[in-house]
Amino acid sequence: MSGRPGHLILVPNTLDLGSSVDTDLRAVLPLAALEAGARLTHWVAENAKTTRAFLKRVNSVIPLAQPLQAVSIVELPRPIKGAKAAAPINWTQLLEPALQGHDLGLISEAGLPAVADPGAGLVQAAHAHKIPVRVLSGPSSLMLALAGSGLNGQSFAFVGYLPVEAGERGARIRELEAASRRASQTQLVIETPYRNEALLGALLSHLKGDTWLSVSCGLTLAQAWTRTDTVATWKSSPARMPADVPAVFLFLAS
Numbered sequence: 001m002s003g004r005p006g007h008l009i010l011v012p013n014t015l016d017l018g019s020s021v022d023t024d025l026r027a028v029l030p031l032a033a034l035e036a037g038a039r040l041t042h043w044v045a046e047n048a049k050t051t052r053a054f055l056k057r058v059n060s061v062i063p064l065a066q067p068l069q070a071v072s073i074v075e076l077p078r079p080i081k082g083a084k085a086a087a088p089i090n091w092t093q094l095l096e097p098a099l100q101g102h103d104l105g106l107i108s109e110a111g112l113p114a115v116a117d118p119g120a121g122l123v124q125a126a127h128a129h130k131i132p133v134r135v136l137s138g139p140s141s142l143m144l145a146l147a148g149s150g151l152n153g154q155s156f157a158f159v160g161y162l163p164v165e166a167g168e169r170g171a172r173i174r175e176l177e178a179a180s181r182r183a184s185q186t187q188l189v190i191e192t193p194y195r196n197e198a199l200l201g202a203l204l205s206h207l208k209g210d211t212w213l214s215v216s217c218g219l220t221l222a223q224a225w226t227r228t229d230t231v232a233t234w235k236s237s238p239a240r241m242p243a244d245v246p247a248v249f250l251f252l253a254s
Contacts, residue, residue: 006098008126010106010113011036012138013054015220015246017110025057028220033136038062040105041071042097044122048073051107072097076118091125098131110246112140116158116190141219142188145248148226149186149214152252156186162199173206180211181253189249196241199249204238207231210254215239217247 012033016023025034037058045051051073055064064071077089098104106113106122112135114120126133146153159176163169176187191199196217203213209232216226227239231251241247 003101005129005131006101006103007132007134008095008098008104008106008123009036009040010119010123010133010135011040012112012136013107013110015110015139015141017050017246019218019221019245022057023220023222025061029138030136033138034058034062036105036136039065040103041066042102043071043073043105043107044076044094044119045073045107046076046109046118048075050109054107076122089121091122092129094122095126095129095131098126099129110141112138115140116142116160139220141190141216141246141248144219145214145216145226145250146186146188148216149228149250151186151212151214151228151250152184153186155183156188156250158188160189161191162189162202164195166202169202170206173203177207177211177251177253180251184252186250186252191247191249193246194243196243196245196247200239200241203249203251204231204235207251208253209235212252212254214250215241215247216250217242218245219248221245 012029014023014025014028037055043051052068055068055071058064059068074094077087095104106119108117108119114123123133142158146156162172179185180187200215207213209230211231212228213231213234214226214228218224
């Protein structure tokens with residue numbers, strides 16, 4: 001490497017991926033994020049197609065510095081289905097534009113990159129290569145859901161996805177509820193949208209009646225909603241979960 005490296009810039013995305021109606025970017029993303037999206041010509045992304053769609057939306061607000069066809073978008077390697085162990089990722093190769101002095105954007109499928117996101121490995125590698133990392137502010141469904149829940153925001157844990165198999169999932173829910181009770185700690189879990197209803201049902205089946213359960217659905221969208229009640233109240237007044245809108249589930253044991 002000759003000269004100074006570029007920056008790795010973490011560019012926030014919207015939370016409307018898969019929604020039938022795009023939100024106004026200016027209502028969700030700060031100006032600095034839109035300006036960076038328009039300026040950057042080198043990207044690492046989860047999905048090149050959705051990143052191009054994002055940049056088209058940016059271009060409608062702030063013209064791109066180069067035609068979209070000239071923008072380089074490299075996808076993060078995805079695990080091979082059926083593989084016993086994940087293949088090693090050549091992070092240095094992904095960081096090559098920054099090592100050559102170009103600013104490099106990192107974008108997630110939704111929300112903040114590297115938070116509950118495989119891009120964290122690229123950020124770690126950037127630090128190892130002494131590449132400056134710049135994080136731009138933008139929406140995080142986890143933090144928005146936590147703030148809107150009214151549950152403990154001083155101590156919380158993001159658990160991610162729960163096991164799909166019913167027995168393992170039930171055992172994991174009870175384990176997390178016990179941990180929440182011991183530490184007075186809010187637990188945050190997510191699921192693929194088409195399994196939203198199944199996850200809510202599992203939580204209502206395995207959590208105790210006095211445990212607080214909060215669900216935030218479609219955050220930043222026009223139809224967004226957040227509901228916090230005890231499990232007993234949820235059972236007496238159930239809600240239907242959409243199968244095509246992301247949701248965050250939080251619970252806090254008494």
